[in-house]
Amino acid sequence: MKSRQWTWGSALIVGVALLSAWLLSSCASVDRSVVVPGKTPGATFVGNDQCSHCHTEYTDHFAETAHAKVRLKSPEQTGTIGCELCHGPGSKHVNSGGDWKETIVNPGKKPEACFQCHSGIRARFQLPHRHPVAEGQMNCVDCHNPHGKEIGKPAGGLAMARRNQTCAECHQEQTQSFVFEHEALREGCVVCHDVHGSPNPKMLQQADNNLCLRCHAQAPGPAAQPGQLFIGKVNHTTFVQQGACWSCHSSVHGSNINPRMRY
Numbered sequence: 001m002k003s004r005q006w007t008w009g010s011a012l013i014v015g016v017a018l019l020s021a022w023l024l025s026s027c028a029s030v031d032r033s034v035v036v037p038g039k040t041p042g043a044t045f046v047g048n049d050q051c052s053h054c055h056t057e058y059t060d061h062f063a064e065t066a067h068a069k070v071r072l073k074s075p076e077q078t079g080t081i082g083c084e085l086c087h088g089p090g091s092k093h094v095n096s097g098g099d100w101k102e103t104i105v106n107p108g109k110k111p112e113a114c115f116q117c118h119s120g121i122r123a124r125f126q127l128p129h130r131h132p133v134a135e136g137q138m139n140c141v142d143c144h145n146p147h148g149k150e151i152g153k154p155a156g157g158l159a160m161a162r163r164n165q166t167c168a169e170c171h172q173e174q175t176q177s178f179v180f181e182h183e184a185l186r187e188g189c190v191v192c193h194d195v196h197g198s199p200n201p202k203m204l205q206q207a208d209n210n211l212c213l214r215c216h217a218q219a220p221g222p223a224a225q226p227g228q229l230f231i232g233k234v235n236h237t238t239f240v241q242q243g244a245c246w247s248c249h250s251s252v253h254g255s256n257i258n259p260r261m262r263y
């Protein structure tokens with residue numbers, strides 16, 4: 001009976017994970033129209049054409065970015081406002097005669113500009129375990145390139161590509177090449193970590209063994225007695241009573257010594 005419970009338990013977990021992923025993605029759908037409040041007092045919206053006079057390196061590629069598809073509540077702004085979604089109205093900056101910095105919002109310093117639309121992300125950065133963005137020690141741009149087309153996928157992709165990506169800049173231990181890789185990492189760090197923030201230590205997606213059993217649960221083979229938990233060929237029935245999977249498989253990101261990632 002017990003092994004069947006594992007199977008159903010993990011099926012449920014996968015279901016809940018898929019449902020919440022669907023809910024999260026539907027919140028940020030392209031069709032949600034948004035209002036951009038004026039953030040630089042006295043300034044008005046001027047549109048991307050104005051910015052292109054001086055910042056072609058960004059305006060040339062804007063159409064490829066996720067935010068180019070954002071629709072605005074006010075129809076006269078839709079299609080022209082893009083840069084100013086995040087930077088706020090730009091007339092003072094454009095007409096500043098050289099006072100470039102005080103006249104425009106730079107969300108690289110304050111994530112507030114992002115939170116006005118991504119309030120769900122703000123909430124995650126208030127959970128007990130999080131990257132220190134609210135504390136001002138990090139920013140969205142440490143992981144997202146706001147002007148690039150890959151803004152949404154900083155840690156996905158193949159293992160080889162991933163190593164050169166954002167997480168590696170600060171977490172070399174987990175992103176190095178290993179003799180014995182954990183294939184799970186090929187799907188990206190976010191398979192196991194909620195990188196914005198999580199109620200669980202180490203920002204884990206799940207605090208218990210279900211984190212691993214999502215992928216490693218299996219139907220009991222012919223050799224298994226009722227109530228036994230086999231993972232691969234190894235009987236784990238008593239093992240899992242001793243602690244989390246990663247208390248034994250402690251090199252969970254990969255190992256240079258042990259193919260089972262014990263150390």
Ligand code: HEC
Pocket residue numbers: 046047048050051052053054055083084087089090091093094100101102104105106
């Ligand atoms: C007439 C030229 C010109 C136009 C037009 C212009 N900018 Fe700038 N912008 C500049 C210069 C010059 C700087 C300062 C660059 C530097 O310090 O390296 C700057 C800086 C910025 C910064 C950084 C500010 C900071 O505090 O670090 C942002 C953001 C910015 N511009 C956005 C925009 C947006 C959005 C538009 C269109 C609404 C725009 N600019 C239009 C010339 C211009």
Ligand code: HEC
Pocket residue numbers: 048051052055058059060062067082083084085086087106107108109141146147
């Ligand atoms: C999704 C929000 C977003 C959009 C849309 C956006 N930016 Fe930015 N922009 C940022 C953030 C965040 C930074 C800070 C980047 C950093 O610190 O590395 C920034 C920085 C800048 C800077 C200063 C760069 C520097 O090196 O200091 C300029 C100039 C700029 N943006 C221009 C533009 C222009 C022009 C557009 C439209 C084509 C645009 N931005 C669209 C978020 C955005």
Ligand code: HEC
Pocket residue numbers: 028029030032034035036066067069070071085086107113114115116117118140141144146151152153
């Ligand atoms: C004016 C509202 C608005 C602002 C401001 C804004 N965003 Fe977005 N953002 C959106 C919307 C709407 C989407 C969904 C677009 C889509 O699904 O294609 C989105 C999508 C995203 C995505 C996911 C893209 C993908 O490919 O799935 C990321 C990452 C993101 N934003 C980061 C940021 C960051 C970082 C900032 C601040 C620098 C920011 N956003 C500012 C409205 C905004």
Ligand code: HEC
Pocket residue numbers: 024028111114115118121131133138139140141142143144152153154155156190195196
């Ligand atoms: C430590 C790196 C990191 C930081 C810092 C970070 N993000 Fe992300 N973000 C990611 C990763 C990785 C994903 C992809 C998640 C996935 O594929 O499940 C992502 C996805 C997103 C998405 C799209 C998916 C979703 O969950 O809605 C949005 C929007 C977003 N981030 C906004 C932000 C904003 C706004 C900030 C700053 C307040 C920020 N992020 C800071 C790493 C980061």
Ligand code: HEC
Pocket residue numbers: 129130131132138142143154155166167168169170171189190193195201202203
């Ligand atoms: C700019 C540097 C930087 C980048 C990029 C970065 N992190 Fe972090 N990471 C940190 C800092 C700082 C902490 C917090 C350490 C602390 O609070 O003690 C942290 C903490 C963590 C923790 C929790 C560690 C613990 O001891 O609780 C995990 C897991 C993590 N990061 C994963 C990621 C992943 C996955 C990515 C890529 C999507 C990423 N980080 C990108 C700087 C970074």
Ligand code: HEC
Pocket residue numbers: 167168171174175182184185188189190191192193202204246250252253
């Ligand atoms: C298969 C699941 C899994 C994947 C994928 C994964 N991690 Fe982890 N990570 C864990 C577990 C479990 C822990 C907690 C280990 C512990 O507490 O001993 C952890 C801990 C961490 C820590 C904290 C380390 C410490 O010493 O406290 C960091 C940083 C981290 N991971 C970064 C990453 C990065 C970066 C990636 C992507 C390259 C990644 N993780 C992918 C499961 C995973």
Ligand code: HEC
Pocket residue numbers: 182183184187191192211212213214215216232245246249252259260261
């Ligand atoms: C996204 C799916 C996924 C997750 C989540 C995951 N793994 Fe894996 N793991 C794999 C794949 C795929 C392999 C390689 C194929 C195999 O041996 O099953 C693997 C291999 C392993 C191996 C080596 C097996 C062998 O035969 O050499 C161990 C040990 C392991 N994982 C432990 C863990 C632990 C502990 C966790 C939780 C922290 C975990 N895995 C989470 C997918 C995953």
Ligand code: HEC
Pocket residue numbers: 209212213216231232233234236238239240242243244245246247248249260
């Ligand atoms: C008490 C320690 C312990 C715990 C807890 C533990 N394991 Fe293991 N695991 C082992 C040992 C020992 C082996 C066999 C190692 C070997 O063959 O070198 C093993 C082997 C494996 C293998 C390889 C199976 C094969 O066919 O070779 C996988 C995958 C695995 N464990 C995953 C997990 C997962 C997932 C969890 C959590 C549900 C977990 N382990 C919990 C000790 C443990």
